[in-house]
Amino acid sequence: MAFEYAPAPESRSIVDIRPSYGLFIDGEFVDGRGSSFKTVNPATEETLAEIAEASDADVDLAVRAARRAFRGWSRMSGKERAKYLFRIARIIQERARELAVLESIDNGKPIKESRDVDVPVVAAHFFYYAGWADKLDHAGLGPNPQPLGVAGQVIPWNFPLLMLAWKVAPALACGNTVVLKPAETTPLTALLFAEICQQADLPPGVVNIVTGAGSTGQAVVSHPDVDKVAFTGSTAVGKAIARAIAGTDKLATLELGGKAANIVFDDAPIDQAVEGIVGGIFFNQGHVCCAGSRLLVQESVTDEVLGRLKRRMGTLRVGDPLDKNTDIGAINSREQLERIRELSDIGEAEGAERWAPACELPSSGFWFPPTIFTGVTQAHRIARDEVFGPVLSVLTFRTPAEAIEKANNTPYGLSAGVWTEKGSRILHMASQLRAGVVWANTFNKFDPASPFGGYKESGYGREGGRQGLAAYLKEADA
Amino acid sequence: MARIDVRKTYKLYIGGAFPRSESGHSYEVTDSKGKFVANASLASRKDVRDAVVAARKAFGPWSSRTAYNRGQIVYRIAEVMEDRRPQFEDAVRQSEGVSAAAARGQVDAAVDRLVWYAGWADKLAQVIGNANPVAGPFFNHTAPEPTGVVGVLAPQESSLLGLVSVVAPVIVTGNVAVVVSSYSRPLPAVTFSEVLATSDVPGGVVNILTGDASALGPWLAAHMDVNAIDLCGVAGLDNAAELATSLEVAAADNLKRVRRAPDAEPDWTAEPGLSPMTAFVEQKTVWHPIGI
Numbered sequence: 001m002a003f004e005y006a007p008a009p010e011s012r013s014i015v016d017i018r019p020s021y022g023l024f025i026d027g028e029f030v031d032g033r034g035s036s037f038k039t040v041n042p043a044t045e046e047t048l049a050e051i052a053e054a055s056d057a058d059v060d061l062a063v064r065a066a067r068r069a070f071r072g073w074s075r076m077s078g079k080e081r082a083k084y085l086f087r088i089a090r091i092i093q094e095r096a097r098e099l100a101v102l103e104s105i106d107n108g109k110p111i112k113e114s115r116d117v118d119v120p121v122v123a124a125h126f127f128y129y130a131g132w133a134d135k136l137d138h139a140g141l142g143p144n145p146q147p148l149g150v151a152g153q154v155i156p157w158n159f160p161l162l163m164l165a166w167k168v169a170p171a172l173a174c175g176n177t178v179v180l181k182p183a184e185t186t187p188l189t190a191l192l193f194a195e196i197c198q199q200a201d202l203p204p205g206v207v208n209i210v211t212g213a214g215s216t217g218q219a220v221v222s223h224p225d226v227d228k229v230a231f232t233g234s235t236a237v238g239k240a241i242a243r244a245i246a247g248t249d250k251l252a253t254l255e256l257g258g259k260a261a262n263i264v265f266d267d268a269p270i271d272q273a274v275e276g277i278v279g280g281i282f283f284n285q286g287h288v289c290c291a292g293s294r295l296l297v298q299e300s301v302t303d304e305v306l307g308r309l310k311r312r313m314g315t316l317r318v319g320d321p322l323d324k325n326t327d328i329g330a331i332n333s334r335e336q337l338e339r340i341r342e343l344s345d346i347g348e349a350e351g352a353e354r355w356a357p358a359c360e361l362p363s364s365g366f367w368f369p370p371t372i373f374t375g376v377t378q379a380h381r382i383a384r385d386e387v388f389g390p391v392l393s394v395l396t397f398r399t400p401a402e403a404i405e406k407a408n409n410t411p412y413g414l415s416a417g418v419w420t421e422k423g424s425r426i427l428h429m430a431s432q433l434r435a436g437v438v439w440a441n442t443f444n445k446f447d448p449a450s451p452f453g454g455y456k457e458s459g460y461g462r463e464g465g466r467q468g469l470a471a472y473l474k475e476a477d478a
Numbered sequence: 479m480a481r482i483d484v485r486k487t488y489k490l491y492i493g494g495a496f497p498r499s500e501s502g503h504s505y506e507v508t509d510s511k512g513k514f515v516a517n518a519s520l521a522s523r524k525d526v527r528d529a530v531v532a533a534r535k536a537f538g539p540w541s542s543r544t545a546y547n548r549g550q551i552v553y554r555i556a557e558v559m560e561d562r563r564p565q566f567e568d569a570v571r572q573s574e575g576v577s578a579a580a581a582r583g584q585v586d587a588a589v590d591r592l593v594w595y596a597g598w599a600d601k602l603a604q605v606i607g608n609a610n611p612v613a614g615p616f617f618n619h620t621a622p623e624p625t626g627v628v629g630v631l632a633p634q635e636s637s638l639l640g641l642v643s644v645v646a647p648v649i650v651t652g653n654v655a656v657v658v659s660s661y662s663r664p665l666p667a668v669t670f671s672e673v674l675a676t677s678d679v680p681g682g683v684v685n686i687l688t689g690d691a692s693a694l695g696p697w698l699a700a701h702m703d704v705n706a707i708d709l710c711g712v713a714g715l716d717n718a719a720e721l722a723t724s725l726e727v728a729a730a731d732n733l734k735r736v737r738r739a740p741d742a743e744p745d746w747t748a749e750p751g752l753s754p755m756t757a758f759v760e761q762k763t764v765w766h767p768i769g770i
Contacts, residue, residue, distance in 0.1 A: 124613065140606060142751075235733070242730035247723030254733065411732065430764045440766040447612035451620050455760050456705070457733045462761050465610055465620060475751075 020050035024194035026065035027204025042108035054210035069205025074175035078134030085130030108330030128448035129169035147175035149227030157183035158287035253461025258414030261407035262292030268419035290415035340389035347382035413455030491671030493532030494681020510575025521689035529685035536682030549599030556592035573663035595646035622759035624652035629698035631711030637663035647754035699728035706735035
């Protein structure tokens with residue numbers, strides 16, 4: 001007999017959500033001059049708060065504040081800048097529970113993940129880059145490298161706080177100031193981060209946060225006084241940004257989409273591989289640009305792998321993001337849910353076979369069960385388009401060469417996975433896969449010391465590690 | 479009676495062969511005083527596409543060679559060039575209108591630059607890659623890899639030293655190149671392709687097209703099987719700023735890596751630093767659990 005889990009909800013009482021939020025400019029929360037929009041809890045469709053939509057004029061104010069602050073911040077000794085970043089890292093640790101709960105409420109991700117992955121890795125990024133601030137001469141970019149100026153940063157809704165940390169920590173460590181726009185569906189933790197900046201006594205204007213949708217992001221990216229653009233999001237928007245900054249002096253790093261192959265050989269440790277497949281595609285509801293969304297299984301073990309995968313999927317618990325037992329939370333928005341449904345329907349229409357374990361979904365909110373498609377070919381849209389949801393396409397292969405060819409047969413090149421017990425094969429596969437990150441016998445691991453970024457249309461530049469500093473520094477003028 | 483000299487027909491260099499332009503077009507090359515020197519092939523859009531196909535075919539094998547081997551081959555280019563210094567000196571003198579001594583200096587510098595880059599082949603990964611101390615039981619390591627097919631618009635003025643300075647960093651890192659030479663000074667590039675052809679450089683690794691960067695650049699920048707583009711040769715062309723912008727816009731269609739056009743042609747005698755190489759490498763990070 002199966003045992004039922006008792007509900008284990010995390011308390012919301014630690015979080016105080018205000019009814020409305022303004023913009024964070026020059027160290028203060030100010031009212032926006034534009035309109036406003038609502039952010040909702042995707043698990044309940046409850047309106048959480050009214051958020052200001054920054055107009056072009058608001059963005060201009062934020063960029064001016066960042067420019068003014070740049071003078072002092074960039075000239076401050078690295079040793080002192082480091083102390084501010086260490087302070088921020090410590091406050092994030094102090095307020096970890098509050099941040100995790102708020103992230104799960106606003107984004108829909110399970111508390112298990114926001115608590116154990118997102119927030120700890122966010123703190124780790126600030127600690128890691130804090131230590132670089134006074135060591136930039138050793139970053140491999142020549143002596144006395146210089147910051148670029150004002151960084152305009154636009155981040156997505158899948159890891160709202162983590163993406164903020166990836167962008168803000170290295171920018172500040174190098175002496176840049178930032179204007180950051182969080183995604184319109186997940187602005188709350190960025191605004192809580194603004195409070196953390198205040199608590200840390202960060203000089204006004206060093207971090208500015210402007211909330212809004214696409215047009216606000218466009219205003220940030222195209223502002224003439226922004227020196228550097230950092231964007232994480234869709235490939236289509238990444239291309240638009242690359243076009244928009246053509247012919248300017250703006251530099252850019254773009255972290256875009258992916259369609260990662262997770263390759264399982266017949267000698268792989270199957271149970272571990274199944275865990276890796278599940279983590280690879282169902283972590284964060286599959287809202288991960290480097291998700292292992294194409295499973296490539298060696299033909300001889302396909303039945304075994306699929307059998308165990310289906311059994312494992314049957315144990316995944318979908319539901320309340322704040323329940324500590326929840327494995328799969330809510331889809332972040334109605335719009336995204338529609339897209340996942342549409343692509344899944346196309347998968348079926350094109351002849352692939354759809355399977356999902358029986359699971360009861362809550363009656364309100366945005367939900368999609370963990371789903372796999374078998375009988376998928378490379379021509380199927382579900383094997384080519386980024387679904388950005390808990391949907392796995394299963395393909396097969398016979399030889400390593402075939403696996404490499406299929407894995408690389410995509411315009412993307414962000415990540416890949418390899419599962420085999422044979423070390424030499426792992427290294428061979430890793431060298432042949434055209435992707436920026438290769439996880440071997442593991443998947444979806446992140447660390448501030450480890451560079452992350454894509455090949456081909458997954459964008460350019462790296463975030464994390466020593467390489468992540470290159471995006472925010474230039475050689476000293478001779 | 480005076481001997482009638484044997485004149486050379488200047489051709490393209492694609493996939494290790496020396497074809498004429500498929501278009502049949504050629505153009506007049508004059509020396510710095512405007513005197514007719516030769517006809518050079520005028521590369522067409524189709525030649526660009528053929529060169530990209532040849533380059534793509536060469537990329538897998540070239541990028542899979544050991545760094546040591548690539549370094550040896552780049553050094554071999556320097557050796558063969560050294561042998562043909564008088565010919566290069568003539569070509570540079572004629573193209574650029576400089577004194578014999580200045581031309582000799584440029585050829586020396588070009589040979590020396592190749593030697594310098596040759597030594598980088600097996601060192602770049604050690605200098606810009608690293609082991610990453612992640613917080614967990616994982617082996618984690620990051621190393622550079624070539625981007626792929628790189629379109630190179632070679633400098634318009636520095637016909638040899640400039641050309642070598644943009645081609646060497648691309649190939650020593652394992653990329654392959656489709657190069658558009660200086661339009662008005664193509665002769666050193668033609669001689670350079672003859673050196674490449676006899677230097678153990680596999681066919682297709684470097685493809686050199688003589689022609690107009692303003693006309694060919696847009697096809698290279700828009701080609702979906704080109705991974706990166708070096709816009710150096712745009713400096714000094716008519717409407718350089720507009721052209722550079724339009725090439726960057728075209729390059730965005732498949733997110734090509736772009737090395738931007740300089741405001742004016744750089745001083746090629748200066749130390750290059752690492753950026754010509756790092757502009758065209760990716761960084762690959764590999765994770766593996768540590769356990770028994």
